[in-house]
Structure formats: structure tokens, C-alpha cells
Amino acid sequence: MDTYDIIIIGGGVGGLACGITLASAHAKPWFQERRVLVIDDGSSDLEKAKLFNAPGVTPGTTGTQALHTMRMQFQQYPPATLHAGSVCSAQRDGDHWTVRTSDDFAFAADVLVLATGYKRWELSGLPCEPQPHPRGGKSNRICLSHDGVYNVDSDLYVAGLLGGGSSQFAIAAGIGTQVAVELLSQWAGKRTHVHDVPEPTTS
Numbered sequence: 001m002d003t004y005d006i007i008i009i010g011g012g013v014g015g016l017a018c019g020i021t022l023a024s025a026h027a028k029p030w031f032q033e034r035r036v037l038v039i040d041d042g043s044s045d046l047e048k049a050k051l052f053n054a055p056g057v058t059p060g061t062t063g064t065q066a067l068h069t070m071r072m073q074f075q076q077y078p079p080a081t082l083h084a085g086s087v088c089s090a091q092r093d094g095d096h097w098t099v100r101t102s103d104d105f106a107f108a109a110d111v112l113v114l115a116t117g118y119k120r121w122e123l124s125g126l127p128c129e130p131q132p133h134p135r136g137g138k139s140n141r142i143c144l145s146h147d148g149v150y151n152v153d154s155d156l157y158v159a160g161l162l163g164g165g166s167s168q169f170a171i172a173a174g175i176g177t178q179v180a181v182e183l184l185s186q187w188a189g190k191r192t193h194v195h196d197v198p199e200p201t202t203s
Helices: 013-023 063-075 169-188
Strands: 002-009 036-040 080-084 087-093 096-101 106-114 151-153 156-158
Touching: 002 013, 002 096, 013 036, 013 063, 013 169, 036 106, 063 080, 156 169
Parallel strands: 002 036, 002 106, 036 080, 106 156
Antiparallel strands: 087 096, 096 106, 151 156
């Protein structure tokens, strides 16, 4: 069984934003040899979108193109692994989570992040159940209750629209990024962020 520090279930905007931010901190001394896995079943609603009001995204970019770019951003970092598959169960086994996919892969992690969207709930074994989404716009939209910074239970977080945000690219990405910052701050032992700056130029 492959072991990771964090497993993110869901490769849409929220899940990938979380993974990108986590993995981008790999050069920090406190990051050590940590590993991040995103499991993506390819069913993000963004696949059907065309983006004109997503900040920083070229107007007219398709959702498929945006997701491809985000996957490439994630995979550029050494700690990042992307697995194509559908998760059927996730359960706590002692001090870690065990995640199993429909194609018989099994993974273990210290921390689990759920970013499966606000339309479906297909996971068994979790210590939580979805609630009606207060900002979903339709009665069948769901979310998970959390502590205000997306912690659902011990070592269990929620990202993207499943965290209760409205259905906008920037909101889903922002929630995923906030989850990553919370986890990075735990690893660092203090409040932290990952800010990139240009290399200094020489004249």
C-alpha cells in the first residue's frame, strides 16, 4: 500500500488548488519528505464549462483546458502524485486513513481532504454525512459541516464547493487553497503562506 502524508479525493478546482499549494511548499525546510496524492475520477463539472470571469484565466478558456493546466501545475512539484481513479471507500485505520479505489488500488495517508463536489456523495466509511448546501442554488446540492477553516473531523478536511462555497471558479480554488494553508501552518508550527517572487535580475 502506497503511503502519503495527504490524500485529496477529487481533482477539480478545489482539490487541485489544494494540491498545488501544498506541493509548492516543498523547498521549505519544515516540509521535509512529505508526499501529496490527488485522486481524480475525471468528473469535475468544470469539464463542461467555458471561462470568461475566472480571475487570471484567459477569457474563453475551456474548463478542460483549465483543469489540464492545473494538473500540470500540480505535477511540476516533486511531492505531487496524480492518480486517475474513482474512490469507493475511505476509512480511519488507527492513526491513518485508508483509501480504496474501484480498480482495487489502496492508499494510506495521515490526512484526508474531500473535494468531490457538491452534487454527489459516493464514499463509504467516513465519520460524516453531507448536509443541504446553503448556497448551492438547488435543493439537491450538498456540503459538509466544518469548524470555519474546513476541518470536518480529526485529520479530515473539506475543500471546494463541498466546503459550502458558491459555484464559482475562484471560490472553489480559494477554499482549496485555504485548506492547504491550514495544513502547511501545522507542519511549519506557525502561520505560514507560500509566496513566490521573481528571481533578482543582474544588470
